[in-house]
Amino acid sequence: MTARNPRRPAAVRSRRIAAPVAVAVTGALLLAGCGDQTDSAGGGSDTQGSKAPLFDKLPKKIQKAGVVKVGTDAAYKPMEYKDGQEIVGLDPDLANAMGKQLGVRFEFTNGTFDGLITSMQTGRFDMIMSSMTDTKDRQEGLDDQGKKVGKGVDFVDYLTAGSSILVKKGNPENIKSVDELCGKKVATQRGTTSHEILKKQIDECKKNRERPLTIEPFDNDDEARVRLKAGGVVADISDFPVAANAAKSGNDFEVVGEQMESAPYGMAVSKGNDKLSGALKEALTKIIEDGSYEKALKKWGVEDGAISEAKINSGT
Structure with missing residues (x-):
């Protein structure tokens, strides 16, 4: 969904506007309702709720819902793409592994890449996981000419490409x-x-x-x-x-x-949502340590992009 490099906040990795169709993500991904101009899909499996090791790290709103809503553009094989009615790829697999640590499902919604940040900042998603390159411009909410166009985002970086x-x-x-x-x-x-x-x-x-x-x-x-x-x-x-x-x-x-x-790919979270970005960073650290991360990268043939440590906003 190159690594996709300085994509700007207002023009992130652009994707087509998909018709509202329910799709499911690999693993035990559950169908969810559709948003405007998007396809929805559930993600995550074997959640343990409050018994999961990092459940208490999540924002109360997400703890209560049991779901992290994720914006993606599922047309970027092998990172995220549709296989029939399922969204599959490395990003859903990593989210599934982190979901086990956090005790929640990751529910993926498919939309256009260049609208994902705006959609997240208006409340449609909690985060973005869509092979989005971590850049300073995106962190600061700047457009191609360096003009402020939004609040910007924070990235939890998980791959290099x-x-x-x-x-x-x-x-x-x-x-x-x-x-x-x-x-x-x-x-x-x-x-x-x-x-x-x-x-x-x-x-x-x-x-x-x-x-x-x-x-x-x-x-x-x-x-x-x-x-x-x-x-x-x-x-x-x-x-x-x-x-x-x-x-x-x-x-x-x-x-x-x-x-x-x-440059690094990052999971994008709205500025100020430090509790969620912190929880994602800890979950990523856990799956790096337990080998789930390496296993997923090998499955999709992208081992060369592996990171050894979860970081926030390491893009330049």
Whole structure:
């Protein structure tokens, strides 16, 4: 759902607006009601309520509800995506493991990436878990021009990833870096860090007096890959876990060059909700210590992004 890098608060990793459909997340995920322009899904399993080791760390409101409401954009395989009527992927699996420590379910609701922060800050979600890159701009609620557009968020960081270049199998254009994309058409997901990398490259092309790079932004990375497969663009820039999964899952694509702007993915919580962010940090620490974290990363093939310590707001 690259790692998805400097995505801005008002334009986080943009996803399509999904029709209201009930979907379930992997594990013992339970169906829940739908919000506006979103699909809802329950998450978490084997909850123990007040007997769970970290239950008392949660805000009273969440203790009473027994549920943490999570905003996500389930179109970012292998991080979070729909498999039939289920939302599956690394993020739901990690939430499921943390739910056992906290004694609550994590209930995932599917929506558009670039609207997740706003939706959380208006009360629709308690948190966001959607491969969102932890950046200072997002922490401070700033837009692309450094203008204050919101209260900002706090991140509990749980994975590290960068942006990668995905090309057609065989690399027919012989692309090795983003510097070689001047004068070419490139796809990406709107509002992501990868989108920001391409915007910066446009300036570099101009500075070097080369033909401009043309960006074709899409609501989700699936659409960007369809465009690449059809030959309409020469590359798709996306988070490394997503690009690597696309290359591994078939014979259409391959990843070229090095990862760009590696940064942490974070679980986003509204500023001032320190009790929830603290509880999430402790739960993440527990699953790192008991091996559940490593097991989940291996399952989805993203071990290279593992962290050794749970931190808050470590993005720059």
